[in-house]
Amino acid sequence: MTSSEQPRNWKVQILDADNNVRMHAEVFGTEYKAKKLCRKFENRRKKEAAKEQSLRSDRDRDKQKKHWF
Structure with a gap:
């Protein structure tokens, strides 16, 4: 077994663009x-x-409908 195959404790994090x-x-x-x-x-x-992008585009589309004359 190599060291990468040895069981051990791993910390996994996903960061956003601001490193949060x-x-x-x-x-x-x-x-x-x-x-x-x-x-x-x-x-x-x-x-x-x-999903967030889809919700944002739906919201923008609704705004355009409101301002259509």
């Missing part, structure tokens, strides 16, 4: 398990960003 922690977890296992958790967090972050 958006998601955080600790997992005990191999490096593979920690990377898998990172991918899960990243996919969740992408879904949240897409």
Whole structure:
């Protein structure tokens, strides 16, 4: 076993553009398990960003309808 295959405690964090922690977890296992958790967090972050963008575009579209003459 290499050192990356040795189970140990991993701290996983996803940061935003301002280096604020958006998601955080600790997992005990191999490096593979920690990377898998990172991918899960990243996919969740992408879904949240897409949902936020969709809500923003819906809100903007509603504003345009109100100001249409």
